[in-house]
Each structure stands twice: as C-alpha cells, then as structure tokens.
Amino acid sequence: MQEIAAIRKHITAVDKRILEALARRRRLVARIVEAKDRTGAPIRDTRREEQLLEELIAQGRRLGLDAHFILRVFGEILEDSLRAQKRHFLADPDPGPQRVAYQGIPGAYSEAAARRHFAPFLDRTSFVGLATFQEVVEAVEAGEAEYGILPLENTTAGSINEVYDLLSCARLTIVGEVIFQVDHCLVSLREVPLTEIDCVLSHPQALSQCLKFLSRLPHCEVRPFPDTAMAVKRIKEEANPRLAAIASEEAARLYGVHVLRRNVQDQRENFTRFVIVGKKSVPVDARVPCTTSLVMAVPHEAGALLKALSVLHQHDINLLKLESRPIPGLPFQYRFYLDMEGNTLETRIATALAELRRVTTSLTVLGCYPSQHHPRTRPPVPPPQPGADVAEATPSPSPSTATSKPPYPLVWRGSKPEGTVVLVRGVRIGGEVCIVMAGPCAVESREQIRQCAQQVRECGAHMLRGGCFKPRTSPYSFQGLGLEGLQLLAEAGAEFDLPIVTEVLSPADVDTVARYADLLQIGARNMQNFSLLAAVGRCQRPVLLKRGMMSTIDEFLGAAEYILAQGNHQVVLCERGIRTFETMTRNTLDLGAIPILKRLTHLPIVVDPSHAAGRRDLVAPLALAARAVGCHGLLVEIHPNPETALSDGPQALPFAEFAALMRALQGG
Numbered sequence: 001m002q003e004i005a006a007i008r009k010h011i012t013a014v015d016k017r018i019l020e021a022l023a024r025r026r027r028l029v030a031r032i033v034e035a036k037d038r039t040g041a042p043i044r045d046t047r048r049e050e051q052l053l054e055e056l057i058a059q060g061r062r063l064g065l066d067a068h069f070i071l072r073v074f075g076e077i078l079e080d081s082l083r084a085q086k087r088h089f090l091a092d093p094d095p096g097p098q099r100v101a102y103q104g105i106p107g108a109y110s111e112a113a114a115r116r117h118f119a120p121f122l123d124r125t126s127f128v129g130l131a132t133f134q135e136v137v138e139a140v141e142a143g144e145a146e147y148g149i150l151p152l153e154n155t156t157a158g159s160i161n162e163v164y165d166l167l168s169c170a171r172l173t174i175v176g177e178v179i180f181q182v183d184h185c186l187v188s189l190r191e192v193p194l195t196e197i198d199c200v201l202s203h204p205q206a207l208s209q210c211l212k213f214l215s216r217l218p219h220c221e222v223r224p225f226p227d228t229a230m231a232v233k234r235i236k237e238e239a240n241p242r243l244a245a246i247a248s249e250e251a252a253r254l255y256g257v258h259v260l261r262r263n264v265q266d267q268r269e270n271f272t273r274f275v276i277v278g279k280k281s282v283p284v285d286a287r288v289p290c291t292t293s294l295v296m297a298v299p300h301e302a303g304a305l306l307k308a309l310s311v312l313h314q315h316d317i318n319l320l321k322l323e324s325r326p327i328p329g330l331p332f333q334y335r336f337y338l339d340m341e342g343n344t345l346e347t348r349i350a351t352a353l354a355e356l357r358r359v360t361t362s363l364t365v366l367g368c369y370p371s372q373h374h375p376r377t378r379p380p381v382p383p384p385q386p387g388a389d390v391a392e393a394t395p396s397p398s399p400s401t402a403t404s405k406p407p408y409p410l411v412w413r414g415s416k417p418e419g420t421v422v423l424v425r426g427v428r429i430g431g432e433v434c435i436v437m438a439g440p441c442a443v444e445s446r447e448q449i450r451q452c453a454q455q456v457r458e459c460g461a462h463m464l465r466g467g468c469f470k471p472r473t474s475p476y477s478f479q480g481l482g483l484e485g486l487q488l489l490a491e492a493g494a495e496f497d498l499p500i501v502t503e504v505l506s507p508a509d510v511d512t513v514a515r516y517a518d519l520l521q522i523g524a525r526n527m528q529n530f531s532l533l534a535a536v537g538r539c540q541r542p543v544l545l546k547r548g549m550m551s552t553i554d555e556f557l558g559a560a561e562y563i564l565a566q567g568n569h570q571v572v573l574c575e576r577g578i579r580t581f582e583t584m585t586r587n588t589l590d591l592g593a594i595p596i597l598k599r600l601t602h603l604p605i606v607v608d609p610s611h612a613a614g615r616r617d618l619v620a621p622l623a624l625a626a627r628a629v630g631c632h633g634l635l636v637e638i639h640p641n642p643e644t645a646l647s648d649g650p651q652a653l654p655f656a657e658f659a660a661l662m663r664a665l666q667g668g
C-alpha cells in the first residue's frame with residue numbers, strides 16, 4: 001500500500017504539471033486571438049493543425065506514446081482552442097438576464113439542448129416550458145422570451161415539418177444551432193419484464209425514432225404524447241407498472257422512474273438538430289465557420305431549381321441540406337429550405353444571395369449562425385519504425401476504358417467513366433490512396449478486438465474488420481459471437497475512430513448488422529445468394545462484395561449488378577482468390593482480375609491476400625503485388641496471438657508483421 005501511495009504522489013505531481021501546461025497553453029491561445037483580431041487571420045488553419053499533429057505523433061512515439069492517444073488528447077486541446085477563438089469572435093458574449101422558451105416541461109430534450117447552448121450564461125438564463133412549437137414562436141415574437149429553441153430535424157426520423165412551416169412565416173431569425181445526441185430509454189415505474197408493458201407513451205417524434213424496437217412489442221399500445229418528459233410524468237402519476245414511456249435518462253432521473261432499456265432508437269447514433277431563434281439577427285464575425293439557412297420558391301417551370309442551385313455551385317458554396325415543403329394554397333407547388341456553409345458577411349455568399357434573388361420568386365434568409373459541426377483534423381498516421389522492410393512495389397498505370405457494353409449496364413465502366421468512390425465514414429475507397437482494412441478473422445473477445453483496433457490505428461490503416469457471423473465449413477467450428485461480437489466490434493471501432501466492416505450471412509440479419517457496421521460484407525460463399533444481394537441492395541449501407549471462390553469475373557459483375565439494380569450504388573468489389581488445382585495455397589489469387597475489372601467496371605476493387613493465400617508468409621508479398629496491379633484497397637487478417645486464433649490463425653499476421661507490411665506499403 002505504501003508503494004502505491006508513493007507512486008500516486010508522483011502521479012499527482014505530474015497531473016499538476018499537465019494542468020499548469022494546459023493553463024499556459026490557454027493563455028497563449030488568448031494572445032493568438034488578439035493577434036488574429038488585429039491581422040484578420042482565419043481562426044482555423046487545418047494545414048497548420050495537420051503539421052502540428054504529425055510532429056506531435058513523431059515526438060510522442062519517441063517518448064513511448066501511441067498515435068491514437070496523441071490524436072485524442074491533442075484533438076481535444078485543439079478543439080478547446082477553436083472554441084475559445086469562436087467565443088471571442090462571437091458578438092454579444094455576455095448577455096443580461098434572458099428567457100428561453102422551449103416546448104415541453106423540464107426533462108424534455110429541447111430543454112436539455114437549450115441548457116447546453118446557454119451553458120456559459122446559466123446564472124442569467126431562465127427556461128420557460130410551453131405547450132406547443134407555435135407558442136414558442138409566439139412567445140419570442142411577443143418579447144415574452146428573448147430566445148426560443150425548436151427541433152428542426154432528426155437523423156433517424158427526418159425533418160420536423162411543423163417547425164419548418166412555422167419558421168417560414170415567423171418574424172424571427174435563427175441565431176444558433178445545437179446538435180444534440182439523443183439516446184432514448186424505455187422507462188417505467190419499476191423493473192418489469194417487457195411482456196408486461198401494455199402501453200408506451202411518448203412524443204410522436206421519439207416514437208418514430210424507435211419504430212423497430214416498438215415493433216418487437218406487438219401486444220403493446222403506442223400512444224402519442226405532447227412531450228417525452230410529460231410522458232414520464234404521466235406514468236409516475238398513474239402509478240401503473242404496465243405503462244412505460246420513451247424519454248431521456250435525464251427525465252427518468254428527474255421524475256424518479258426506472259430505466260428498463262437504454263438506446264432503444266433505431267439508429268445507434270441518433271442526433272437532433274435544434275435551432276435557436278431570436279427577434280433580431282446577430283452578425284457573426286466572418287472568421288467563424290457559419291451556416292446560412294434560407295427559404296425560397298422558384299418559378300413553376302422546367303430547370304428553375306437547377307438554375308438556383310447552380311448559383312451555389314458557381315460560387316463554390318457547399319449545400320448542407322435541401323428540403324421541400326408544399327406551399328399552402330398552391331397544390332403541388334413547393335418552397336425549398338436550404339442550409340449552406342458560409343457567412344452572409346462573406347462576399348461570395350452575399351453575391352450568391354443577390355444572384356439567387358434574380359432566379360427565385362421569393363427568398364428569405366432565415367439566419368446566419370455559428371456552425372456546430374467542425375470535423376477534427378486527422379493527419380495520416382505513419383506506421384511505427386523500425387522493422388523489417390518488405391520489397392518495394394510500383395503502382396500500375398491506369399487501365400483504359402472498355403469500348404463495348406457488357407450485359408451489366410449499371411456496373412459497366414462506360415456508365416461512369418470517372419469511377420466510383422465509395423465513402424465509408426470519411427474513408428474514400430476508389431480514390432488515389434490504396435486503403436487498408438485490417439482486423440481479426442473473427443471477433444473473439446473485447447480485449448482481442450480492442451487490441452486489433454489499436455494496432456490498426458497505430459499502423460495508419462483505415463478500417464477495422466472482424467467477423468461476427470462466420471460462414472464455417474463445419475457446423476462444429478466456432479461460428480462467431482453474433483450480435484455480441486457486433487457490439488464489441490462497434491465499441492472498438494468507436495474507441496479508435498475506425499469505420500468497421502463485417503459479414504452479413506442472411507437477409508434477415510441485414511438490418512441488425514447495418515445498425516452497427518459501416519460497410520456490409522457479402523462473403524465468397526454468398527456471392528450468388530440473390531435474396532441476400534437484393535436485401536443489401538435495398539439498404540443504405542455500402543457493401544463489400546467478395547468474389548465467389550468458383551466464380552468467373554462475369555458472374556462476379558452479375559452479382560454486383562443485382563445490388564446496384566436494387567438502388568444501392570455503393571459497392572466495393574473484393575478479389576479473394578479462386579479455387580484452382582494448386583494445393584500449396586488455400587486459393588489462387590487472381591491478380592489479373594484487377595486490371596480486367598478496372599477496365600470493365602467503375603466500382604472500386606480491393607484485394608484480400610489473407611484468404612487467397614491461407615498462409616501468413618504470402619500475405620505481404622501478395623498485398624504488395626495487388627497494389628502494384630492497381631487495387632484500391634487491401635483486406636488483411638491480423639491477430640494479437642495467431643496461434644490461439646479461433647479461426648484462420650495460419651493466415652493471420654501477428655502485429656509486428658502487420659506493422660512491417662504497412663511500412664512497406666507506405667514507403668513504396
């Protein structure tokens with residue numbers, strides 16, 4: 001115990017030095033802010049952030065710290081500096097007493113979001129709960145509240161039409177936004193089995209975000225209620241344990257009820273975007289990243305909307321959202337709501353607005369306000385040095401375009417000569433960079449997948465793989481951890497900020513797997529499972545389609561066409577070796593297929609050297625060869641201890657060998 005106490009004393013002393021250093025850094029940021037005030041320099045310089053992080057990763061490594069840790073800690077520090085600079089450049093930093101109207105009662109999501117937005121001024125701010133969105137608008141218009149908060153859209157259930165319609169005729173302006181993560185809970189008076197719940201109360205928006213969960217309670221009545229917190233209050237008042245509500249954990253705590261299930265919304269990541277409205281607009285310093293919202297109508301004639309949107313294109317303005325609503329009294333005519341990146345004080349925005357006025361029949365700027373979404377800078381991570389280098393490879397020249405049209409019109413290269421780039425949570429598959437997805441054959445435990453994720457991140461690879469539903473030759477082999485594995489994989493991906501890819505085996509599992517995975521894998525054995533292809537074709541997630549081990553290139557493209565034909569165009573092909581008479585390797589990697597596929601289709605192509613070889617000594621040479629023939633990415637199996645792996649151990653790279661491969665790939 002004495003030893004621990006002595007070490008803790010040292011830790012406390014180190015923590016104190018960290019605190020002092022952070023405070024010193026903040027004081028320097030304050031001086032930067034003054035200097036930027038004088039010189040007009042922008043508050044964000046992503047190039048400088050990238051250089052800074054690259055240097056910190058290199059220095060940190062010399063001190064024994066991993067890149068992921070450095071990126072996390074300094075990501076937070078840089079964000080703090082950005083927040084401080086934004087605060088400085090925002091007008092009216094210190095208001096007097098103010099009232100904020102919201103719809104609902106204490107514990108409602110709107111109230112929580114308002115508290116977050118006004119956090120620096122909580123001592124001067126009072127929150128007024130009202131019955132409807134309309135009353136919120138009226139209270140601000142009448143001066144009974146300085147501000148109102150209104151939910152505008154939800155990432156699961158979509159736009160809140162009533163609020164859009166109110167905004168178009170309100171005499172108010174949007175002065176801020178709050179992006180609020182909504183985790184719904186099913187709450188009740190006390191712990192009861194779900195089968196004993198007869199009725200669930202909640203706001204219609206919350207109910208529509210939990211449709212899948214509610215459909216699993218078929219015996220249960222679903223009753224809309226004016227507000228989530230009111231629903232909680234009601235179940236408390238009725239004292240009936242057969243009643244439940246969907247609301248926030250905060251509301252459950254506030255009204256002293258029991259949380260039966262957490263995270264019951266359809267999407268794991270569920271955000272609501274609220275806007276703060278006031279009577280007068282607040283100009284925002286041009287250096288602060290802003291969103292401008294407007295509502296417009298265009299003449300009822302061909303090409304009118306296109307004309308309006310091309311104004312934004314001409315001024316290089318990024319459109320964040322486009323929403324249409326019917327115009328009351330004019331059946332089948334619409335007005336459009338637009339959110340775009342930029343500040344009305346910038347010349348390009350002001351000019352674009354002037355030009356937009358010429359091509360629209362009405363246009364109102366709803367507001368220009370500091371944007372809450374600023375992605376963190378992420379420099380590429382070089383794999384740690386030193387280590388044995390594998391032979392260098394040179395990239396292949398681009399293939400030429402096919403001239404005749406094959407029977408697969410949608411995947412045919414001629415239908416999209418520029419090629420498809422599939423975007424998987426920010427990772428571009430099909431661009432210039434040969435991306436690497438790596439991870440174990442199967443998720444085996446929390447610790448195993450976590451260690452793999454850390455290694456994937458540390459080596460600068462881009463995505464985490466891991467099988468949860470395993471297609472095994474023998475029914476007695478390890479079949480994967482199923483849903484539990486999926487949760488562990490998602491957890492590791494989230495911790496290390498890596499998109500995840502995993503296999504889905506049956507149409508019935510597509511929705512569940514899509515809830516967690518960023519990229520859905522169709523395995524070689526299922527390449528011609530047409531009902532599975534159709535099911536992923538109807539879902540919104542990108543798909544990694546592996547070539548069947550007995551399939552020709554033609555059949556491979558036919559399988560991809562099935563997915564595209566259902567509407568999902570985000571397909572990545574994967575060559576993983578085919579069966580030949582050769583017995584030295586598990587399969588024979590068909591490298592020639594890569595340039596052929598690149599000529600025949602616009603879809604990106606990745607290569608899996610692990611399943612092709614079946615033995616780890618061939619993985620690195622085949623990976624380098626695959627890159628040399630022009631693949632867009634690699635899928636590699638790794639394991640913290642391949643000898644104990646529950647599946648495909650002989651082909652898994654131990655961590656050191658994977659790091660060497662990554663160095664060879666990045667150096668080449």
Ligand code: PEP
Pocket residue numbers: 441467471503522523524525546576608611
């Ligand atoms: C896998 O990648 O986990 C897998 C089973 O591969 P394949 O479908 O190519 O055999």
Ligand code: MN
Pocket residue numbers: 441442611637647648
């Ligand atoms: Mn495997």
